Amino acid sequence: MRALIMAGGAGSRLNQGEKPLILINNHPMIRYVIDAFFGARCEVVVATSLKTPMTRNWCRVNGIDSYNAGGVDYIRDMVETVQALEEIQPLFVSVSDIPCIDAGIITDIHEAYVRSGKEACSTWVPTRIVKACRGGMTYRETIKNEDVCPTGLNILRGDRIAELQDELQLVIADPRLALNVNTRADRAAAEAFLNERSGRP
Template identity: 30%
Template sequence: MCGGRGSRLDRGEKPLVAVDGVPMVDRVIDAVTASGFDTVAAVTSPHAPDTAAHLDGRVPLIETDGDGYVADLTDAIDRVGTPVVTVAADVPLLAPGPLDRLREAYEGPSVTLCVPSALKRQLGVSVDTERDHEGVAVAPTGVNVVGADDAETVRVSHDARLAVNVNRPDDLAIADRLAAGLPREVSSDGPR
């Protein structure tokens, strides 16, 4: 998903904002591609024409109307079918390992991959959405599996790379610092 305006970040088209010198969308596509999924596509909108041009020829593009994240996601899913893994372009520290584990654990219902809100706060990144999961406040990561029906499971990861969604300038500064210092396959739980 890479069609957002990025208005809270205020740095132009959000997917093209660089983290440690690499556009966030490139980092996400590299992680998804390395994890071995059969097909990778980018969902774009009229709000991100430079992103669409940047990705044209690299991966198939699914152009949506730009009516918002949920509407664009629904439109894209209607076109590709389910099950499908969705990843927001603002998760620049994403690595193949968490995606591989998600794919291996998938059993049929939709999956919302979350991290403890406390981990996001410990890292200093923003917490925009929270929910309770078994008595623990968790935040969605922007990585999901959309299944064929309305059933949903929540998986909680303690992987620090999944806790960083770049929505604001402070989040970007933290992502830059972490990207420069962390190997791709290290989490808060240790090497993976």
């Protein structure tokens, strides 16, 4: 299955250069996301833009396929990239700033998607977990009477990428999906989480 990692945004809130290349424990943040998808046996393509030329160069140097989208906004860049790749099968679409995900999470999401029989799958975390990790998010929904926030990790049908799709709304109470890096405090929280998971002090 193909995985499209969106990495064309300016990352202005962090103000530390191109967001995908911000170092988390001495590794570019996007590396963690790419490795998780590789571990789940996905074919990875990174969507960059004119706002992230160094990320595109990093992909080239590291042998990662990339496509340089228009950089208008997340949705239009996603649609443009999927259409340019001529992808007609379901694919993962992921943000590049959730460095704590791993192959197991991705596999679990894919399995739930297949079981559902739906066209698409959106993933969500309970707001109570997001608040604990990074101070909450502005966009929220209520799913099965629970206040939730999007994780930025979804599955969509490539042949219908510009259309609304019947989706499974999958709520996952896992802090690894809640650690979305938007501020310096988020970065520190992600580093601490990854250190704890690896046993480093």
